[in-house]
Amino acid sequence: MRILVTNDDGIHAPGLDACARIAQALSDDVWVVAPETDQSGVSHSLSLSDPLRLRQVEERRFAVKGTPTDCVIMAVRHLLKEGKPDLVLSGVNRGQNVAEDVGYSGTVAGAMEGTVLGIPSIALSQAFGFATRTAPPYTVAEHFGPGVVRTLLEEGMPAGILVNVNFPNRPVEEVRGVKVTAQGQRNQDLLRIDQRSDGRGNPYFWIAFEKRVFEPANGSDLHALDEGCISVTPLRLDMTDEPMMTRLAQVFRG
Numbered sequence: 586m587r588i589l590v591t592n593d594d595g596i597h598a599p600g601l602d603a604c605a606r607i608a609q610a611l612s613d614d615v616w617v618v619a620p621e622t623d624q625s626g627v628s629h630s631l632s633l634s635d636p637l638r639l640r641q642v643e644e645r646r647f648a649v650k651g652t653p654t655d656c657v658i659m660a661v662r663h664l665l666k667e668g669k670p671d672l673v674l675s676g677v678n679r680g681q682n683v684a685e686d687v688g689y690s691g692t693v694a695g696a697m698e699g700t701v702l703g704i705p706s707i708a709l710s711q712a713f714g715f716a717t718r719t720a721p722p723y724t725v726a727e728h729f730g731p732g733v734v735r736t737l738l739e740e741g742m743p744a745g746i747l748v749n750v751n752f753p754n755r756p757v758e759e760v761r762g763v764k765v766t767a768q769g770q771r772n773q774d775l776l777r778i779d780q781r782s783d784g785r786g787n788p789y790f791w792i793a794f795e796k797r798v799f800e801p802a803n804g805s806d807l808h809a810l811d812e813g814c815i816s817v818t819p820l821r822l823d824m825t826d827e828p829m830m831t832r833l834a835q836v837f838r839g
Contacts, residue, residue, distance in 0.1 A: 586612040589670035589699070591656045592678065593624045593691025596648040600677035603723035604709060607730035608674055616670070617646040618660040620653060620691075627652045629694040639663075653695035661702050672738065673699030676709030677726045681751045683710075683806035683816065684769040693820070696747045700822055705742040707734055712754040712810050725760060726752045729815055733763065737817075745823055751806060751816040764814040769805030 588608040592601045596619045608615040621640065630652050637659060638650035647664065649656045653675065661669050675695030682690040692708050699706030709730060713721040729752065737748055749768075753760060779793040801807035809816035 586671045587614045587616070587665070587668060588612050588672045588674060589657065589660050589665070589704075590615060590617045590619070590674050591653055591660070591695040592619050592676055593627065593653045593695065594679050595620050595623045596642060596646075598623075598679065600679050600711060600721070600723055600726075603677045603711075603727050604674050604730075606727055607677070607709070607734065608672075610731040611672075611734060615645065616660060616665065617642075618649060618656045618664065619647075620656060621648040621650045624652050624691045626689050627691045627694070628689050629654055629697055631655060631658075653691040654698045657695055657698040657702065661699075661704070669702075670699075670704055672734075673704050673706040674709060674734070675699070675706065676711075677723055677730070677752075678708070678710035679713070679721055681710050681712035681810060682708060682749060683751055683810065683818075684771050687749060687768055687820065693747075693749055696749070697820075697822065700745065700747040703744065705738065706747045707737060708747065708749045710749075710751045712751060714754045717754060722754070722756070725755065725757055728757045729760065729763075733815065733817065745821060747820050747822070749806070749816075749818040749820055751810055751818075753810045753813045753815065755813045759813055760815065761813040762815070763817055764809040764812075766806045766809045766816045766818050767802075767804055768818055768820070769801050769807035771801075771807070772799045775799070 590604050632651045640648045675692050678692040696706035696708040711721045711726045775795040779791040806816040
């Protein structure tokens, strides 16, 4: 089995090495193609106005000056065009990718692009807390990751579906199992703009969240992580809302 590993945190990210080790537990044919620099939050963007620069770091390990989507396309259509991957693993991201994160995440987008290209694809992310912010516990992802990925492959992944896996911020021995979840939703009242001033008195801004507690919905990815469980969420490429499509068809019927 040929496995392509990518991420959005960049070629030097510790989580990328963790993802490669997860892949190596499943196969000895592992290729790493990741962004040259941190691409967190770029979502499913393509580099259309700038050329892609490809740099070989070592055997079967390459850096691309581009987005995670660019990396997957570069790997599948150029580096591995004579034998495309059987699986794409994207991650392990530094921080969870749940709820609205899914729409912004370059990690999820790497798996999304693999799915677009017809390859079973899984996004892997590791949650962290205040105490583990500088050094997320990738040991949790590495310990459970191969088993989760193997189970998903044995079950079979339908065309057009990717899987978003998030590992909780817990020691290995305190992880409380796996939960299959729906994409959650945060309280958007927590979203704010943090205004500051630079050394010359000019304003600049950060997008930030209020540090308040809210209760995530039962059955959601957020709730699973809060309970110390691994969250496994299947996502569809087809974002069509069929009930609304049916309603609009009646409204616009000539």
